[in-house]
Amino acid sequence: METLAYNDLRGFIEEAKKVSDWREIDGADWDGEIGALVETAAELVPQPPMLIFNRIKGYPAGFRVLSLPYAAYKRVAVAFGLSPEKSKLELVRLLAKKMKSAKPIPPQVVKNSPLMENVIEGDKVDLFKFPAVRFHEQDGGRYIGTGDCLINADLEGKFINVGTYRMQLHDRNLLGLWMSPGQHGRLICMKYWEQGKSCPVVVNFGLHPVVFSISHTKIAWGRSELDQVGGIIGRPLEILRGPLTGLPIPASSEIAIEGEVPPPSVESRPEGPFGEWPGYYSGGTLGTGEPQPVIRVKAIYHRNDPILEDEAPLWPGAVKIDLNPTAGILWDQLESAGIQDVVGVYNHTPYLCVVAIKQRYSGHAKQAGLAALSCSASARNGRYVVVVDEDIDPTNMKEVLWAMMTRVDPATNIDLIDKCWSTPLDPRMPPDKRAAKDHTNSRAVFYAVRPFEWRDKFPKTSRTSREMREQIVKKFGDVIPFPKG
Numbered sequence: 001m002e003t004l005a006y007n008d009l010r011g012f013i014e015e016a017k018k019v020s021d022w023r024e025i026d027g028a029d030w031d032g033e034i035g036a037l038v039e040t041a042a043e044l045v046p047q048p049p050m051l052i053f054n055r056i057k058g059y060p061a062g063f064r065v066l067s068l069p070y071a072a073y074k075r076v077a078v079a080f081g082l083s084p085e086k087s088k089l090e091l092v093r094l095l096a097k098k099m100k101s102a103k104p105i106p107p108q109v110v111k112n113s114p115l116m117e118n119v120i121e122g123d124k125v126d127l128f129k130f131p132a133v134r135f136h137e138q139d140g141g142r143y144i145g146t147g148d149c150l151i152n153a154d155l156e157g158k159f160i161n162v163g164t165y166r167m168q169l170h171d172r173n174l175l176g177l178w179m180s181p182g183q184h185g186r187l188i189c190m191k192y193w194e195q196g197k198s199c200p201v202v203v204n205f206g207l208h209p210v211v212f213s214i215s216h217t218k219i220a221w222g223r224s225e226l227d228q229v230g231g232i233i234g235r236p237l238e239i240l241r242g243p244l245t246g247l248p249i250p251a252s253s254e255i256a257i258e259g260e261v262p263p264p265s266v267e268s269r270p271e272g273p274f275g276e277w278p279g280y281y282s283g284g285t286l287g288t289g290e291p292q293p294v295i296r297v298k299a300i301y302h303r304n305d306p307i308l309e310d311e312a313p314l315w316p317g318a319v320k321i322d323l324n325p326t327a328g329i330l331w332d333q334l335e336s337a338g339i340q341d342v343v344g345v346y347n348h349t350p351y352l353c354v355v356a357i358k359q360r361y362s363g364h365a366k367q368a369g370l371a372a373l374s375c376s377a378s379a380r381n382g383r384y385v386v387v388v389d390e391d392i393d394p395t396n397m398k399e400v401l402w403a404m405m406t407r408v409d410p411a412t413n414i415d416l417i418d419k420c421w422s423t424p425l426d427p428r429m430p431p432d433k434r435a436a437k438d439h440t441n442s443r444a445v446f447y448a449v450r451p452f453e454w455r456d457k458f459p460k461t462s463r464t465s466r467e468m469r470e471q472i473v474k475k476f477g478d479v480i481p482f483p484k485g
């Protein structure tokens, strides 16, 4: 297995600079300016630049915010030690294979790390030291944690979970937490709360790219995300033992805190509003009508000149994570379910899932579409599944729309299915359903394929073939500035 060309976020940034565009921006304000710049840059196609904000208004030089590290698939490839020269669809597959074949390797405790260059404890704890950002115009506060991971340990047994949950900066030593129902971090906290205890936690900000990626990927309950990271990087992840909690702290983190989450009956706060990935304010206290847990912060550790990582979600037209491992996981799940000749899978946010097949028999497209509705990698928070033929690249939205516009007969090629698994985040959730906690929604499956029975009579496409295009662009590529990648 290839090893990674970097050891931490800083090392990754240097590698990412070699394969894609990046900019350092001085003097932006954490209140509105950074968020607007990031969103505008994230709308650039095909590969938004990585942005490093420095000399943020009111903050010393060196206290930086990193944005859009994974908004270009070439940078995601570098993060996983894959070749940035491959196509996006090839990378979806390679990444899934890498994740699947990785054998868990437990982390290794080390004594020293640059994370301990600055130790701030007790009354000195002040989280306003970091340039936490108000990302979207109507966010209810500043968020320090978006590119973060929360680590806590199950009361029973030895299970240690790692999950990415956003964190609002309520006070110098108080963070707000939004862990949606069923999240592992929340399930663990609840066991402590049932006994009237606070749950000890560690949170890291500014993460090793593989730690971040696995932290926001659904790994089965009871399986250690940290061991999974070790498997992917091919050696044990180095950790420190938290001096106060004994919990593992990835030594490569830029910033970490230790603290505890009291039972919400003892302490909780309104959370949000916060712009969500569907592009609306719909989660947290707005979505549930309830105040949310908080973290009482007891210690801060950080590297000199720390980098805060921004992974705040944006509306679906602005891409923040250009290549999500979930697509590859779904691809594997479809094949495990026996769907043959799946040639591509991609999720353009959970709401639009595209599966490309080489049709082998009538009914094949329906089989693939209905399976995609229910696989664990795509069942939650869905809305549309689109099945396309093998000439359509599911990662390419223009091609997917073309297939939907030209190969679907709306009267006969769309299935509607009700009562599927959604969440309070869904902006289309009617108020009465939300109040009744009926978090389900309906789905449409589009069969945007040439009808199998008369596929040979379907008009031929007029678009220049990929092969011809490649040859001619090679010849005239200097004349017209075709984007690379």
Ligand SMILES: Cc1cc2nc3c(=O)[nH]c(=O)nc-3n(C[C@H](O)[C@H](O)[C@H](O)COP(=O)(O)O)c2cc1C
Pocket: 146, 147, 161, 162, 163, 164, 165, 166, 167, 178, 179, 180, 181, 182, 183, 184, 185, 186, 215, 216, 217, 218, 219, 311, 312, 313
């Ligand atoms: C940038 C980003 C932010 C996220 N924020 C939240 C959040 O605030 N609350 C939440 O419940 N899930 C959030 N998620 C999804 C979880 O990280 C994901 O479901 C993960 O699997 C949770 O870990 P767990 O499965 O161990 O609970 C976020 C994902 C990403 C990529």
Ligand SMILES: [Mn+2]
Pocket: 161, 162, 163, 184, 219, 220, 221, 225
């Ligand atoms: Mn988990």
